[in-house]
Amino acid sequence: MSDSVEPILELRGIQKFFDGRQVLKDINLVVAPGETVVILGPSGCGKSTLLRTIIGEETPDSGHVYLWGEDACCASPARLDRLRQRFGILFQSGALYSSMTVGENVALPLREHTDLDDDIIRMVIKMKLELVGLRDFENLMPNQISGGMRKRVGLARAIARDPEILFYDEPTSGLDPIATSVIDQLIIDLGAKLGVTSIVVTHDMKSALHIGDRIAMLYGGEFIAVGRPDEFRHPRDERVRQFVEGLADGPIPLRVSKTDYLDDLLGAEVEPGG
């Protein structure tokens, strides 16, 4: 990444606490326009919290999020809305509006934020749905299609207004291998052909290596490794190696409980008597 390019997204010293527990510890990241950055990490490492902080759904306890050089954390609601109109988000569940058809879902950002004619909007809907392979599903309701399809419609809606940045929350979880490849290819194409910047939050290692220009691995609320995909194929850090190779044994424990197992078991037994 060249230093002369103005970063499109910059995270500076982000910290976030929930009930006194630190979820994010000093997160720093600079993303250049057109780049695809994958934020990788095991469940519960703070990935979703980080994403929610970037899109302005959570306010960091300290630190700043800069979008197009503008501090999104201190922006007025109107200013934040203008920033939000320039990015698209694919939510983990698709988050389709359940009272609207698939087509109306894709059309909503266009109807709300543009003065386009209905004919043009209809064309755009068909184009975007064709991109995710669901052109014939325009008139179905979200509850009439599968979870994977809902996610693809969510993506069609996210790209409806040709955003400059796309955020993906677990874009391929719950999808079959073919749909996964289609979405991965779409993310690559959007970046390569249209210059869309993508921030992908995932725990899918295969996708991450395939689509990422850079990968940032989040563990315990901080980035433990940031680098190109080939650096992740032969990682030096034991934690990264365990995650990349999917090993059960290693420095990253499956159990995240803070209390001692034996104490917990015996404590529960002793308590009623005492």
Place this chain on the structure above:
Amino acid sequence: MSHASWVRLLERVGAQGEGLVAYLGGLGYLALDTVRHTLTGVFARPRIKTDETFFQMVRLGVRAVPIIALVQLFVGMTLAFTLAPVLEMYGQLDQLATVVAKAIFPQLGPLIAAVVLTGFAGAAIAAELGTMVVGEEVAALRTSAIHPIRFLVVPRVIACVIMTVALAVLANIVGTAGGGLVAYLILDIDPYHYYHTAVESLLVKDVVTGLAKSGIFGLIIVMVSCYEGLNVSGGAGGVGRATTASVVRAIFLIITANCAFTALFYFIW
């Protein structure tokens, strides 16, 4: 009681009071935000979503017409059955229409219509918005720069207030007619006499204060249910809790507001 238990009692009362103040504050904040978005929608872009407003009027109000008519018919009939013996005792049975109309137009019509509508529309709004929150739909709206208050709350507020007033008009007429039915079929009172007595006994004040209160009840129903729905946390269980809470709290606030406004109108009009 010991000193410590007094302190505990005081702490609990304080905590409840603090919760109540926070709740009413949240409700008031939502109401202010709604007024702001409504006014913006009237005078500038983005406009109020009229299609959605009409859709909500049908969904929340028009569909409640049969149940409210039926409930109010029975209320009017019950009222006639209850009051007839008392009036007969004083030889005033021909004034049945007066007491029925005087009870229904300013009080029972608007109140019972609002209570039924709380169960019908309030619960539906809370459950719907709550499910949207749980399904990340509200977050999706917000992050696509579509304000949930403008998009979801404003159409429901306009629809609910208009329909509560309209349904109170219906409730008043059907309720009084229910009393008339008993008067005609059981008590042998001439229907024309009943009608004219009812119309003559009613003052502008009775009708206007009743409908004004209706508007306020409608506002309470929709504000409480939107607030509960938008503040759901904790999945399907949270949606259930919000639905129950919205009905209970709205009915409590409606009855409290009815008492307060009745007292107010008693003194100023």
